[in-house]
Amino acid sequence: MLNIIANCIGSGKVPKFVGLLDLYPSASVAYSLRRLSGTYIGSAIRVRRASDNAEQNIGFDALGNLDTTALTTFVNEDIVLLNDDFSSSTGWILATGVTISGGLLNFSASNGTATAYKSLSAQPSSQIRVTYTISNYVSGNILFLNFGGGGSGTSRSSNGTFVDTITTVTGNANWGFNTTTFTGSIDNLQIEVLTSNGFVTTWYDQSGNNYNSAQTTATNQPQIVSSGNVLILNTKPCIKFNGSTNLLDLPSGLANVFQGQGKAISSFNVNTYPTTTSQTLFILSNNANNDDYYYSGSSTGLGKYRFTARGAGGLLKQYQSINNFTIGNQYLKVDILNLESAGVQLGSSWVNNVLDINSQDYATASKTLNQGAIGALKRIVTAGYYNGNHQELIIYPTEQTSNRVDIESNINSYYGIY
Amino acid sequence: MAFIKGYKYTTEQDAINAREACDAYYGIPVSPEDVTQNWCDYQIAMLNNPVFWYIVYDESLLPILGEPIEFEVFTEPMQNI
Numbered sequence: 001m002l003n004i005i006a007n008c009i010g011s012g013k014v015p016k017f018v019g020l021l022d023l024y025p026s027a028s029v030a031y032s033l034r035r036l037s038g039t040y041i042g043s044a045i046r047v048r049r050a051s052d053n054a055e056q057n058i059g060f061d062a063l064g065n066l067d068t069t070a071l072t073t074f075v076n077e078d079i080v081l082l083n084d085d086f087s088s089s090t091g092w093i094l095a096t097g098v099t100i101s102g103g104l105l106n107f108s109a110s111n112g113t114a115t116a117y118k119s120l121s122a123q124p125s126s127q128i129r130v131t132y133t134i135s136n137y138v139s140g141n142i143l144f145l146n147f148g149g150g151g152s153g154t155s156r157s158s159n160g161t162f163v164d165t166i167t168t169v170t171g172n173a174n175w176g177f178n179t180t181t182f183t184g185s186i187d188n189l190q191i192e193v194l195t196s197n198g199f200v201t202t203w204y205d206q207s208g209n210n211y212n213s214a215q216t217t218a219t220n221q222p223q224i225v226s227s228g229n230v231l232i233l234n235t236k237p238c239i240k241f242n243g244s245t246n247l248l249d250l251p252s253g254l255a256n257v258f259q260g261q262g263k264a265i266s267s268f269n270v271n272t273y274p275t276t277t278s279q280t281l282f283i284l285s286n287n288a289n290n291d292d293y294y295y296s297g298s299s300t301g302l303g304k305y306r307f308t309a310r311g312a313g314g315l316l317k318q319y320q321s322i323n324n325f326t327i328g329n330q331y332l333k334v335d336i337l338n339l340e341s342a343g344v345q346l347g348s349s350w351v352n353n354v355l356d357i358n359s360q361d362y363a364t365a366s367k368t369l370n371q372g373a374i375g376a377l378k379r380i381v382t383a384g385y386y387n388g389n390h391q392e393l394i395i396y397p398t399e400q401t402s403n404r405v406d407i408e409s410n411i412n413s414y415y416g417i418y
Numbered sequence: 419m420a421f422i423k424g425y426k427y428t429t430e431q432d433a434i435n436a437r438e439a440c441d442a443y444y445g446i447p448v449s450p451e452d453v454t455q456n457w458c459d460y461q462i463a464m465l466n467n468p469v470f471w472y473i474v475y476d477e478s479l480l481p482i483l484g485e486p487i488e489f490e491v492f493t494e495p496m497q498n499i
Contacts, residue, residue, distance in 0.1 A: 046453055053445065054448055055448070055453060119481065124477065172481075173481045201453035202453055216454060216455040216456060217457070218444070218454050218458070219457060219458045219459070220459060221454070245474050277496065295499060300496060308499060310499075316499075381461055381462060381493070382461060383420070383494075383496070384496060
């Protein structure tokens with residue numbers, strides 16, 4: 001396979017993994033959904049599953065791909081939301097005339113249309129298995145559903161133990177029964193989540209510098225598993241940012257590397273072109289002012305990328321694409337700025353190995369950098385949220401002009417972008 | 419300027435209280451060593467006068483915070499970033 005070099009073939013030894021960082025080392029940070037280094041033994045990502053909010057690290061398979069088997073096994077582990085024998089009515093919201101007594105949930109046809117539900121947790125876009133027993137059946141129909149959440153079972157009208165598998169849409173916290181002139185009792189209700197959604201809490205740095213990017217707020221975490229399936233972009237896993245709340249924070253130590261007067265920087269980023277203008281691929285910035293940053297993202301002209309440098313006092317240097325790009329298409333974007341010399345900091349960009357910004361001057365006043373983000377313009381406040389997908393972001397503290405084509409080739413060989 | 423669908427608070431403490439209510443509802447953090455420490459987060463609309471705090475809408479917030487509203491948040495023009 002691509003990243004395995006069997007330098008021990010014939011010797012009986014296990015082939016040594018050789019990744020991009022082994023060939024082109026000394027990155028400041030390297031986030032990827034593939035293994036980038038033979039010496040890196042950590043995980044690729046840490047994931048929170050929506051079913052019960054548990055977290056787990058996910059690593060790589062033997063070939064250096066994201067271990068999608070471990071990922072889906074973890075996210076889709078069966079989680080029991082409710083196992084109720086109706087020995088108590090605590091938490092149940094019962095329509096008039098509906099009772100919980102004698103270890104049963106009891107309905108009477110005299111109530112006409114009646115409901116009984118319990119607030120648990122919303123499970124959007126999930127497959128749910130519901131098991132319950134009907135006894136003392138006399139008349140009418142009963143249906144299990146996720147109230148307002150877009151999933152319901154089969155209407156039942158007899159005694160027996162029934163199993164429904166339902167698929168939610170938006171999901172709702174309220175789960176229970178809806179009846180029509182139903183007389184009968186319910187017992188042994190079990191609700192299990194079979195497939196769920198997974199969100200990235202941490203994208204681990206494979207450079208060895210431990211500059212992990214993380215998101216501590218659940219609703220801000222980008223997604224990697226949807227409805228039980230790994231999100232895929234051009235046959236490879238991707239991390240989806242929703243364009244409204246999702247971002248991964250970059251650590252202050254990483255930002256510090258690039259602060260000061262005109263430091264060199266080279267970034268290699270596999271992404272999809274954003275859904276609109278001024279969306280952020282990544283930024284290195286300052287939490288106390290809006291002046292100091294390096295920004296890579298879409299420009300104010302739709303279909304264009306841009307790279308921006310801004311220093312103390314707000315002097316802005318931004319340049320946008322020569323070429324045009326398509327919303328949602330996968331691209332390899334490369335930005336390289338030289339070390340500032342004699343008040344000039346030349347920088348260029350390439351997309352899919354085609355020159356896109358040609359040797360512009362990015363020199364500004366000195367920058368103080370102490371934070372950053374993937375997927376949002378994080379400064380004093382946060383804006384410019386990215387609606388798109390990330391697969392890899394590698395940043396070097398040096399200009400990588402001489403290695404650019406080879407690094408791009410390595411990345412493109414894996415992702416098949418162009 | 420952006421139109422935000424969400425929940426608006428006149429004090430930071432009110433925003434913190436709303437966030438804590440969401441944490442309690444969803445049982446976050448599930449365990450102390452988890453990365454996830456809050457269910458939702460709040461932001462400050464510091465270019466608005468008066469300043470206020472807000473939480474961006476997410477469907478998961480409905481059972482705790484109720485129906486969202488829409489309001490304006492002033493931001494720096496994006497062409498100037």
